[in-house]
Amino acid sequence: MSIMEIIGGILIITGSIFLFLGSLGILRMPDIYNRIQAGTKATTLGAMSLILGVGFLEPSWLLKILIIIIFIAYSNPLSSHALARAMYKRKWYPLIKGDPEKMDAYREVNTNKEKEEVKS
Amino acid sequence: MKKLIVILLLAVLAWDLGVIFLGLNFGNEHFTEGVKDQYLEKTVTELNVANTVTSIVVNFRGFDTLGEVTVLFLAATALGGILYKKRHHVGERSVLFPSSSLVMSGSKLLFPAIILLGVYVFVHGHLSPGGGFQGGTIIATGFLLMLLAYDNYSVSHNLLSIVESLAGIFFVVIGLLGFMNHGTFLENFLPTGTLNSLFSGGVIPIVYILIGFKVAAELTGVIYTVLHEKD
Incomplete structure (x- = not known):
């Protein structure tokens, strides 16, 4: 077993773990943005290291x-x-549920802009 | 009088089909053995093609493929005809919001790569899985990406129909050339080359390239028509 095969095997295992975690995230995350997060970041790294392996x-x-x-x-x-x-x-906004620690800054900026446009 | 002619024609058709189908012995050994071995043998010895599926689809049963392409053409034409009546403003599209600049510039970069992949798939149809239909569909997805990213992106309908008709005409011409040289429609008349190289298989790569162009033009036309439907 050469060093190349060992590196390849480690990369393939890492990639499959990341792909598994990504699919788990798509199943378990609460709303669409968290799911996209899991589905993008984990599967990008997973697929890349799998193919590199x-x-x-x-x-x-x-x-x-x-x-x-x-x-x-x-x-x-x-x-x-x-x-x-x-x-x-x-208008599928992120899941906040009245939690004071969470905020949707993009929406606030957008609604402020709309108000200013209505005023002017 | 008209009805009588129709009934007469139907009777003739039924008689012909009956003669054909009653003469077949379904389930006999004739159907399980014989044809497949000939296909497998002739693919390598006579045609020098690595992909048996391709040799069957384009050469041994090439006439069926011509029919399939014609069905696709008819479907595209009929769709255009149906949607054209409903559409009043040609070239207008209802878009909820324009796509972001990231998507626009990104799809501009992705578009040539997708076209290249499609061309690769149908040029290598006789060597690897895939072929004209698949490559043409990939090219049409490239155009779909551009149409989704840019709401004012337009494809020339005249150009599409010219490409489509030329590809169809050349397909039939190649078939007739085979007919003139060897007596069967789409019979191979070019040198077959060496097995597993790009220039092998005689007419098969040419026919697959033509099918690729035809399918790409047809599906792009369908996508364009559906996206520009206005009710």
């Missing part, structure tokens, strides 16, 4: 795998940004 096991694929990693790092945050923005625009 495969690249260490098969060094001839490494260039292709780097391209795939760039693609994931580029498209995954972009798509979840679009999802979260669309959900917010459709």
Whole structure:
């Protein structure tokens, strides 16, 4: 067992743990923004390290795998940004439930802007 | 008189189908053995194609594929015809809110990559899984991304129909050339090349590239028509 195989195996195991935690987060998190958080961050890192592990096991694929990693790092945050923005625009606000420690600063800024626009 | 002709035609059709289907022995050994072995053998020896599915879809049963492409074309045309009547303002789209600048610039960068992937899939259709239909669909998703990101992005309908018709015409022309050279529709008439290289399989890559263009144009037209529907 060479050093490359050990590194590859460790990366694949790390990636699958992160993917598992991401899917658990999608199931268990309370509202849509927390779910997007779990689904994006955990699966981006998980998929990237999983594929990189495969690249260490098969060094001839490494260039292709780097391209795939760039693609994931580029498209995954972009798509979840679009999802979260669309959900917010459709007025699915974050779960706050009258907790004084939590606040939705974006909404306050937006409502203030709207008030100013109405005044002017 | 009209009804009589219709009934007569239906009777002829029923008689033909009856003759065909009553003559078949369903469930006999004839159906479980024979054809598949010939396909598997001829794919490697005569056509030099690595992908058996491709050789069956495009070469041995290429006429069926022509029918499938025609069905897709008819569906796209009918959809356009139905939605066109309901639509009053051509080129207007109801958008709730414009997409953010991140999505806009991001999809501008992603679009060439998606097109490249689609082209790769249908050019390598005879070597790897996938082919004309899949590659064309991937290209259409690229156009869908652009249409979703930019609410004023427009695709020229004339260009789409020209690409689609040219691809269809060349498909039939290649089929007829095979007919002229070897006596069967879509028979291979080009040198087959070496197994597992990009230039192998005779007419199969050419036909798959044509199918890719045709499917991409049709599905892009469908997406464009549905997005611009206005009621």
